[in-house]
Amino acid sequence: MRIAVLDHDRSEAELICQVLTAAGHLCHSFDSGRDLLAQLRKEGYDLLILDWQVNDLTGVEFVRRAKEKLPATTPIIFLTGSSGEDDIVAGLGAGANDYLIKPLRRGEIVARVQALLRRAYPSQAGAEQLTFGQYVFETRTGRLLMNGVVVEVTHKEFYLALLFFRNIGRPLSRAYIHEAVWIRETAVPSRTMDTHVSRVRNKLQLRPENGFRLVPVYSYGYRFEKLGA
Known part of the structure; x- marks a missing residue:
């Protein structure tokens, strides 16, 4: 599956991509919300992972604009450094499907991604x-x-x-x-x-x-x- 990762910390985005690539996915990293939105006009992705605190766009604004360019079934996971209820409610309320709290754990990244992909693409995710x-x-x-x-x-x-x-x-x-x-x-x-x-x-x-x-x-x-x- 094709996954885009948006994080202002490029090293963290690349780490997530390494984990997901090892799990058999094709992953692209971005450090600019506007750059990823521009790419969505050219190519789609099966799942998005985004840092809620992107430099050039708020998480709410990015999710809203991304939803306009992607199929309604495309899952979105957001990353947050806070376990506070306000951030989590804001992310899910904006249209994200799930969240991960930093610091990230490799096994959890893969498990959450696989679960969302199975739900969004039941005929393809993990199918032989x-x-x-x-x-x-x-x-x-x-x-x-x-x-x-x-x-x-x-x-x-x-x-x-x-x-x-x-x-x-x-x-x-x-x-x-x-x-x-x-x-x-x-x-x-x-x-x-x-x-x-x-x-x-x-x-x-x-x-x-x-x-x-x-x-x-x-x-x-x-x-x-x-x-x-």
């Missing part, structure tokens, strides 16, 4: 088999089926295809795709990504006549569309 119409992704084995027939794909093709299906209608930047699929590979030529996208399109028959369209977004990345949706 994800189904999108005629396509079935078996996440534990890396096997992909189309209309019940196994499609021969490489490891990267599997996760690239799954990334597109999990983000139907959302434009994904090249940088985002690179981080999600190639992860620790720092230098991936642009043509390598294009080749993998072309293979996924062909192997899964992602064509308009089959109800799908996988198209480049000029100077940005790719968008996967389900036609007629």
